[in-house]
Amino acid sequence: MPNKESAIGVFDSGIGGLTVLQQIIECLPSENTVYLGDTARAPYGTKSVETVLRYSFENTEFLVEKGVKLVVVACNTSTAIALTRLQDTLSIPVFGVIEPGVRRAIKSTRNKKVGVIGTEATIQSGAYTRALKEADSAVEVYSRACPLFVPLVEEGWTDSPVVELTAKAYLGSLKQSGIDTLILGCTHYPLLKKTIRNFMGRGVRLVDSAEETARDVAGALKKGVLARRNGKAIHSFFVTDAPDRFIKVGRRFLGEKVESAVRIER
Numbered sequence: 001m002p003n004k005e006s007a008i009g010v011f012d013s014g015i016g017g018l019t020v021l022q023q024i025i026e027c028l029p030s031e032n033t034v035y036l037g038d039t040a041r042a043p044y045g046t047k048s049v050e051t052v053l054r055y056s057f058e059n060t061e062f063l064v065e066k067g068v069k070l071v072v073v074a075c076n077t078s079t080a081i082a083l084t085r086l087q088d089t090l091s092i093p094v095f096g097v098i099e100p101g102v103r104r105a106i107k108s109t110r111n112k113k114v115g116v117i118g119t120e121a122t123i124q125s126g127a128y129t130r131a132l133k134e135a136d137s138a139v140e141v142y143s144r145a146c147p148l149f150v151p152l153v154e155e156g157w158t159d160s161p162v163v164e165l166t167a168k169a170y171l172g173s174l175k176q177s178g179i180d181t182l183i184l185g186c187t188h189y190p191l192l193k194k195t196i197r198n199f200m201g202r203g204v205r206l207v208d209s210a211e212e213t214a215r216d217v218a219g220a221l222k223k224g225v226l227a228r229r230n231g232k233a234i235h236s237f238f239v240t241d242a243p244d245r246f247i248k249v250g251r252r253f254l255g256e257k258v259e260s261a262v263r264i265e266r
Contacts, residue, residue, distance in 0.1 A: 002069035009068030016188030017074030040241035045119020101209030118185030
């Protein structure tokens with residue numbers, strides 16, 4: 001049974017979930033963490049519902065075997081498709097990234113026109129639209145799948161003419177829609193904030209759910225299982241492919257905290 005000193009478990013399809021982990025570490029510096037990036041099978045956004053469900057349960061099972069006290073599904077696609085089933089199945093708390101992002105977007109919008117960009121699977125699931133409408137039925141939602149953004153981030157092409165051209169192709173219609181808030185509905189997308197902000201203009205607020213998700217996790221832990229250690233927290237990283245590449249890209253998120261990563265077989 002997990003206790004106060006057990007780690008927080010986080011999984012993502014690849015490296016994007018490190019944006020969530022970064023906020024968790026900043027918010028909860030005393031907590032140990034275990035991160036699993038399913039880099040061999042990324043991206044999830046083009047996979048079928050059945051496949052995403054299977055991958056999500058396999059990732060969660062790995063973290064549970066590591067003795068974590070809660071799981072953060074740092075992948076929007078997995079959150080959209082698998083979160084409810086994971087919460088119904090596991091005996092420990094499971095957090096997703098969609099509801100926190102929606103909460104921030106509702107607070108941010110002034111004209112009630114909210115855009116959502118994400119993977120094909122996330123957008124097709126309608127999870128963001130449903131959650132936004134449940135929070136405020138008057139909100140107009142404009143969604144756009146941006147499937148090339150994830151591989152561009154995974155390749156480290158976060159600041160290049162290719163990204164600028166891709167953003168222009170994907171975001172042109174959203175720019176014309178009059179939205180004042182844009183949800184970055186994939187944890188990889190914050191690495192493209194500069195390009196997205198430059199294209200959309202300063203009048204559009206960008207929302208990424210990492211900070212809100214970290215607050216939710218902190219709130220849950222403060223109810224009884226918050227770590228009280230004085231020593232340095234331990235952050236462990238596991239991947240399903242090429243640790244060296246993960247470490248190189250991961251250091252852009254977390255610096256020297258990404259000292260090493262262990263490859264596991266899938």
